[in-house]
Amino acid sequence: MKIVSAHVGTIPISSPIRNAYIDFSSMDCSILALVSDVIVDGRPVVGYGFNSNGRYNASAILEQRLLPRLLAAPEAELLDDDGALAPERAWRVMLRNEKPGGHGERSVAVGVADMALHDLAAKLAGVPLYRWISDHYGDGKPDADVFVYAAGGYYAPGKTLTDLQDEMHRFLDAGYRVVKMKIGGAPLDEDLRRIEAVIDGVLDGDGSRLAVDVNGRFDLDTALEYARALEPLGLFWYEEIGDPLDYALNAVVAENYRRPIATGENLFSMQDARNLLRYGGMRPDRDYIQVDPALSYGLTEYRRVLDVLDRHGWSSRRCIPHGGHQFSLHIAAGLHLGGNESYPGEFQPTGGFTDDAQVVDSRVAPGELPGIGLEGKAEFYSVLRGLHA
Numbered sequence: 001m002k003i004v005s006a007h008v009g010t011i012p013i014s015s016p017i018r019n020a021y022i023d024f025s026s027m028d029c030s031i032l033a034l035v036s037d038v039i040v041d042g043r044p045v046v047g048y049g050f051n052s053n054g055r056y057n058a059s060a061i062l063e064q065r066l067l068p069r070l071l072a073a074p075e076a077e078l079l080d081d082d083g084a085l086a087p088e089r090a091w092r093v094m095l096r097n098e099k100p101g102g103h104g105e106r107s108v109a110v111g112v113a114d115m116a117l118h119d120l121a122a123k124l125a126g127v128p129l130y131r132w133i134s135d136h137y138g139d140g141k142p143d144a145d146v147f148v149y150a151a152g153g154y155y156a157p158g159k160t161l162t163d164l165q166d167e168m169h170r171f172l173d174a175g176y177r178v179v180k181m182k183i184g185g186a187p188l189d190e191d192l193r194r195i196e197a198v199i200d201g202v203l204d205g206d207g208s209r210l211a212v213d214v215n216g217r218f219d220l221d222t223a224l225e226y227a228r229a230l231e232p233l234g235l236f237w238y239e240e241i242g243d244p245l246d247y248a249l250n251a252v253v254a255e256n257y258r259r260p261i262a263t264g265e266n267l268f269s270m271q272d273a274r275n276l277l278r279y280g281g282m283r284p285d286r287d288y289i290q291v292d293p294a295l296s297y298g299l300t301e302y303r304r305v306l307d308v309l310d311r312h313g314w315s316s317r318r319c320i321p322h323g324g325h326q327f328s329l330h331i332a333a334g335l336h337l338g339g340n341e342s343y344p345g346e347f348q349p350t351g352g353f354t355d356d357a358q359v360v361d362s363r364v365a366p367g368e369l370p371g372i373g374l375e376g377k378a379e380f381y382s383v384l385r386g387l388h389a
């Protein structure tokens, strides 16, 4: 097995929505095809990768550093002892001559390549990725389906409370039980009206089915003011409250807020996640870790994150990755995570699951196509095919 060519593209995943920190009017991402020399049914087996939303494309790092190393490596450096593609070995090749620290855009680029390598490895083995992950990295007994919640509730120009309620009703109609909305982009009293409109108008008064996401906007005073107002509502979680690297802020909020906290989508390495556990006051009996493998050096690094969590007494069930993509859906099923995010309708064409995926009672199965199964997302697959056809 040899990787004969690598093809990088940059595509928009933009929309007019806004969270408390950024709008998505110019959001884009990198896409990648790794073409192998293995031919099945007259076509080469190809692994695909992309980065999820929130960080912009990292195409230059892929093109200028990571992929040249991958393509120049002797075949044996990418293979395991049985001659099969070993994504973790290829990962080490890509990161040769890179210093530690300084995670960020590099971790996005590696995340894209790591995803494509895992897609390719599972396709070469002829199995869906969750099965490959479970057999190679897990206990061989993957979960049949995965908890998913519907994320949305963004701020948008002209969006009314009724529009917000309609959006949340659509999520419930699509099979989700738990929904998420943005806060922190409006004054507290206005956010509370938005929250109450969803809890009372959509969720039959049950706040435990609503998560709220600040996208790192609050200083400590505002974080605590909101915490006091939110606690009686019994929310599913209070997310990314302050700057992602302000572990002390997170710890103080955790001391003052009894309900679950979720964070980690802007932590890009095992070391960052470990610092969150060491200094962030996160509580293993109730809080959630949202590190997104597609943004943070891929599944190879994510396994290190899971190992650190385990050493700190955390269950993998407390991990619900950010990003709403099909890659993390397989990882969640293969490694017994607590769930995965979903954005019905946003961040197309990359976001979401295969076209035939059915969410029932907030659970969805990763599907049985070989690899990640992006071939089952028709619009996205036509874009990916265009990279190398």
Ligand SMILES: O=C([O-])CC(=O)C(=O)O
Residues within 6 Å of the ligand: 019, 053, 054, 151, 213, 215, 265, 322, 323, 341
């Ligand atoms: O608005 C965003 O950047 C996405 C986000 O935080 C999430 O999905 O949790």
Ligand SMILES: [Mg+2]
Residues within 6 Å of the ligand: 213, 215, 239, 240, 265, 322
């Ligand atoms: Mg978030």
